[in-house]
Amino acid sequence: MSDPSRRMLYVAIAASGALAAAGFAAFAIATSRTADNTTDADRSVTVTAETCQPNAIEVPGGLRTFEIINTSDRPIEWEILDGVMVVAERENIAPGFRQTMKVRLTPGTYAMTCGLLSNPRGTLTVLPSEEAAAAAGNVTLRSFLGPLSEYRVYLSMQGAAAIKAAETLRDAIAAGDIDAARAAWQAARAPYRRIEPLAFRLSDLANTIDPQAAFLELREDDPAFTGFHRIEYALFDQNSLEGLQPVADRLVADLTTLRARLHEVDMTPDLLMALPADMSRMLAESRIPNGEDTYAATDAADLQASLDGVEKLTGLLTPLTDPVDAPLAADIRQATDKARAELDSDAPFDAEARARLAPVFAGLAETLGKLPATIGVD
């Protein structure tokens, strides 16, 4: 932990705004009529024994109504599919009957199922419209629920992976196997680095899990020198397992506590949007110029894992960013791809590499820093 003074930045969202069905969130209202009634549907689709008629439909984006008429001799279901996902469906339409279905559609190409699984699917093309653009630009609390939940899952999964790998490390040290311990040390670093965007904000734990000797008064001899780098120092510099067992035990315990504490964090949209830029900035301003894995020289692998963690976040935010600011979404992709490409270089992680990487990550941080204002829950 290079900067223990950073404080928690949780900001509660001020207002949740009006509800809008976003993304492929769809709702459907069913009514049923016998075949001789008529409806005000935008489109009528007849499902025969073999196909949909018409089998290719175009509608403008927004709230659309479909009327489905079953002229086959079996009960059918009619679905709109976005890839493999069902956007909306109307089930069990009896032979000779028709039903209507309302669904909010975003522009794109969809498939329609047409009765039996063996029947060919139809195509539904949803065209851009003012109505769809207005809905997409309305970022609500609701649109954050999926990304926030998924980030919690990621923290839980990676947190568990870090604990498991640290236990392997502890057991290798107990068994006196320094080669196995070195391999296990590296395996445990990656999941920790992936969740570090949030983990480093829990400064008490970060100070025992990841302190660097350079930031401690007595450096390697400082009693506060614990955690990953203390173990790294023993394994890669001292080539000794002496006195390491309690340090490894403590690391397992601290990572276990970390996972539990992360589970307690109230995830908010503001927090989610702040994390990737803050992490990238810390890498650019501290980790990269100062170097971190002094003894094992594994900075490049650590940075790869950090970038995984940043990309998880930006990937979760992309569906929100794209509709409101497509150029920014593209800039973010470009900046992360550039960072990834620079890290993939085989060049040694020397002063020259640090000088080359620091501005790349600073640029990434600057681009990511535009997220909160753009998405508009600042």
Added chain:
Amino acid sequence: MFSLKPTAFAVSITMLAGAPVLAADPSLDLVAPLADYKIYVAENTAQLVADTDAFVEAIKSGDLETAKALYAPTRTSYEKVEPIAELFSDLDVTIDARADDYEHAEADPNFTGFHRIEYALWVEDDTAAAVPFAERLMADVTDLDARINALTFPPDVVVAGAATLMEEVAATKISGEEDRYSGTDLWDFEANFAGAKKIYALLRPLITDDAAFIEKTDGNFDEVDEVLAKYREGEGFKHYEALTDDDRAFLSSRVNTLAEDLSMLPGKLGLS
């Protein structure tokens, strides 16, 4: 399961006519239960991969009795995640479609997955016939597990999923048509109820203003459990034929009520 659900329409009408008071906006309190639900699903798909591996090995080694014994328990982790089967409709077809979904029924070349294997084991009495379908099943469940882990679950699909599955149970499962060759339907029922109840149980603490709803829904799940308990045998359940007409009628009524009541969850949580 990919199939038809007569009650879906009735439930939708009820929602219009009944006009329950809707919560205004979804709350960030939904984040934790949604995350916990995804972890539940991921644990089940991981279990499905492990169980399918053993099931497929039994088929490949020509051990008909072991394969038959593993069929129902292997399915349970899939049946538990069926509330969100809409998120992988292609795999739901190749893993769990029934013969009726195909033009040529059992003879249809596209009929694959659990029920095609079930047909091979119980009707064709032939593990060799099941081998290609077993290999395909292994690939499909492995794909499913990987996809689940990579997927951000849409909140509205999760919250609506409990009712969606109960509707399907009412419409096309309670009749015993799903596992028609093996008669192992009661295993599926229990897993379906457990899967729907998981969603309800995770969301229940967020419903603070409707004690009657909670009491009624808890009671219905409990009553279903009590009926199913009568048919337990060994690690699982008796043959579907053992289910009495009275108990089937009782289960059917409870499932329909659960489907209707659980369909109010999205409205109560600001996700309608």
